[in-house]
Amino acid sequence: MDLTHLYERAKKAGRGLLQWPVERVNEVLRAVADEAVARTEYILAENARDLARMSPDNPLYDRLKLTAERIQGIASDTRHVAELPSPLGRVLKHTVLPNGLDLKRVSVPFGVIGVIYEARPNVTFDVFSLCLKAGSACVLKGGRDADCSNRAIVEVIHGVLERFGMNPDTLTLLPADREATASLLQARGYVDLLIPRGGRSLIDYVRDNARIPVIETGAGVCHTYFDAGGDLRKGTAIVNNAKTRRVSVCNALDSLLVHESRLADLPALCAPLAESRVRIYADAPALAALDGHYPADLLEAAMDEHYGTEFMDYKMAVRTVASLDEALAHIARFGSGHSECIVTEDAEAAARFQQMVDAACVYVNAPTSFTDGAQFGLGAEIGISTQKLHARGPMALEEITTYKWLVRGDGQVRPK
Amino acid sequence: MDLTHLYERAKKAGRGLLQWPVERVNEVLRAVADEAVARTEYILAENARDLARMSPDNPLYDRLKLTAERIQGIASDTRHVAELPSPLGRVLKHTVLPNGLDLKRVSVPFGVIGVIYEARPNVTFDVFSLCLKAGSACVLKGGRDADCSNRAIVEVIHGVLERFGMNPDTLTLLPADREATASLLQARGYVDLLIPRGGRSLIDYVRDNARIPVIETGAGVCHTYFDAGGDLRKGTAIVNNAKTRRVSVCNALDSLLVHESRLADLPALCAPLAESRVRIYADAPALAALDGHYPADLLEAAMDEHYGTEFMDYKMAVRTVASLDEALAHIARFGSGHSECIVTEDAEAAARFQQMVDAACVYVNAPTSFTDGAQFGLGAEIGISTQKLHARGPMALEEITTYKWLVRGDGQVRPK
DSSP: OOOHHHHHHHHHHHHHHTTSOHHHHHHHHHHHHHHHHHTHHHHHHHHHHHHHTSOTTSTTHHHHOOOHHHHHHHHHHHHHHHHSOOOSSOEEEEEEOTTSOEEEEEEEEOSEEEEEOOSOTHHHHHHHHHHHHTTOEEEEEOOGGGHHHHHHHHHHHHHHHHHHTOOGGGEEEOOSSHHHHHHHHTOTTTOOEEEEOSOHHHHHHHHHHOSSOBOOBOOOOEEEEEOTTOOHHHHHHHHHHHHHSOTTSTTSEEEEEEEGGGGGGHHHHHHHHHHTTOEEEEOHHHHHHHTTTSOGGGEEEOOGGGTTOOOOSSEEEEEEESSHHHHHHHHHHHOOSSEEEEEOSOHHHHHHHHHHOOSSEEEESSOGGGOSTTTTTSSOOSEEEOSSSSOOEEEOTGGGEEEEEEEEOSSOOOOO | OOOHHHHHHHHHHHHHHTTSOHHHHHHHHHHHHHHHHHTHHHHHHHHHHHHHTSOTTSTTHHHHOOOHHHHHHHHHHHHHHHHSOOOSSOEEEEEEOTTSOEEEEEEEEOSEEEEEOOSOTHHHHHHHHHHHHTTOEEEEEOOGGGHHHHHHHHHHHHHHHHHHTOOGGGEEEOOSSHHHHHHHTTOTTTOOEEEEOSOHHHHHHHHHHOSSOBOOBOOOOEEEEEOTTOOHHHHHHHHHHHHHSOTTSTTSEEEEEEEGGGGGGHHHHHHHHHHTTOEEEEOHHHHHHHTTTSOGGGEEEOOGGGTTOOOOSSEEEEEEESSHHHHHHHHHHHOOSSEEEEEOSOHHHHHHHHHHOOSSEEEESSOGGGOSTTTTTSSOOSEEEOSSSSOOEEEOTGGGEEEEEEEEOSSOOOOO
16 A cells, blocks of 8 residues: 555655744644544544444453543643643753864654554544654554544544644544555655554564664563562552552563562562452462462462563462572563562662663662653653663653754864 | 574673673773784784785775774774763653652663674774673674674684673674674564664665664765855855765765855855866756866766765765755755755854754754764764664764663552
């Protein structure tokens, strides 16, 4: 499928955005928020057509469903993006060289950002408003399940863009099929950055086939290590929050590592999990320690495959380690580079854990559930990067900008 | 070819570097410099074996050839890297959130950096010292033409690493064949960043086939626009320096754009180029302006293919434009996003040029020949990025680091 004409138009729209002052962009965002609310009935009617094609038993149903209240929430998020400081025009470095050349490294838009996502129509609003605020046009490829909702949302946004005289190609929604995904991966020279949001297989497919720069988001196999020097009260709260706050998110706890000297504390550490009916897969020493203290119907011997699994469910693996180094080796082997935590009062152990763990977010005495753009004070989030290039961990407005070097001289030349 | 065992060892070495204090790393670098000089005879003997297999007429011959003086230069560069400030451990952001969480974004090593390059043995020293200073192990794939030289250099460096008790897998040289390149592109989970240095076809192949993050370096199709408000004296110096300082580098001028109102100044603007025997491909108005003022044997009518060509030679295209906007459109169409320049005394035109040109380095009244890590005061250079992700323009030590978020709490949990 040749969608080049769409990419060309998006590129032109992205270029046009360079001349829009941030105040006007914020006005557009506020108007989009107002219009989303004003057109609630229309959006819900189109959403109902999508819902009619999905069984309410499908776990995706709830993510697909919009309500008047959810549209209020979306509008409020969009207004919030309008209030955030602009990520553009920041002077990241400024030097005057001995020869008088004035050198500035300044944040600028990418140009065109592509996002591939699944059945969540709210993402259409989110991605549009973050990309626009970051000065880029966006090319979206949504899920087929949400296509009526997405088309309605895009129509509503386009109406606002036209009213403000902004090029409607600032927001492009591709056809909701696999051919469009394949085409987007090849949009070299048009799409400057591609962010896939979705399941493992989508992200793997995108990374392996893209000819344009990609930021991987996604899988979080997250560990919490209860160290020899861990405080039991803090540990109990941290483990419970990391595991049960929301099990379906990437920052949720998957494997608890416990120092062998603290096995006697394991029942207390895990006690609150029983209330949420968390199934525990424990190695032999941990199993022995929990036996009789944790509901027997929720307790199983761990198999190899439980380590390194992102459960996305009320399930957790437990492994006993003999030392901090063994915990570090386990995390290096099974972690996905997302979020890892140590519970300890031992400053040296904490420092070594933060130094040695290679992950986007490394916690001491706080649960991995905090890994989130809004929680980190970034004001928003377009995804959580699990790669090391460009952005790591929660990505918000700054992370979806690039920079250029602005050099001013007065006729200086470089010696031979 | 399965080279996984080599990547595993490199990964382990990279992990080990996390515990090396920067002062010790600098000692290693200085010792490598000393040893390179001490082993000059051996390195030159191995280099002679490579040279014996190449015709002296081959344009690569000079790049391949080492001399005692060049080794002195390499040693001096290596000592210089030891003197540079460490790019690691910089606190890029620091916030204490209202809930008391202490959040730091800190620069850290990538882990393992892969570099693919062609017949320049000095790159082996350069890349090793920059990667080591940036805390990463490196996996190098050099050109077959330079293989004896590269093996000798690696042997010399390994000797120093062993003496200091540093894991020799900190520097891995792969076999000099295509299978090794293909394997490196698939080293997912081991190699965190891949930088191809070389010709267009190598870079295209790497980008299209890599399953690991890549930073593209390379092609520079660079423009200089002599605006209606350009100063002729500055313009003449800038054009001559950008075109003739070194024609074989990516920052060299390829196309001169001239405002139609300044065609009468074109002969003076191009006059110094005749001394370097620069061949000019000019459009009709420029050709008419130059006729009789520039050596006839160096003057030709421009063909379409001359625009957008990286000449790497004493050749330059000239095009006449009716406005700044026409110059911007030409650059948007034919530029490669490397380095672009405007010569003007008109502040408004300069500002608009810097705002609208989408390139790594955008110059006002200074030649594109300044695009270079050392010239930019970065202290070194591992390549010039022509992509927008992660690093843009000259890349030095900071650009080959990533970051992680270090979060410290005291048992806080995230509300539901």
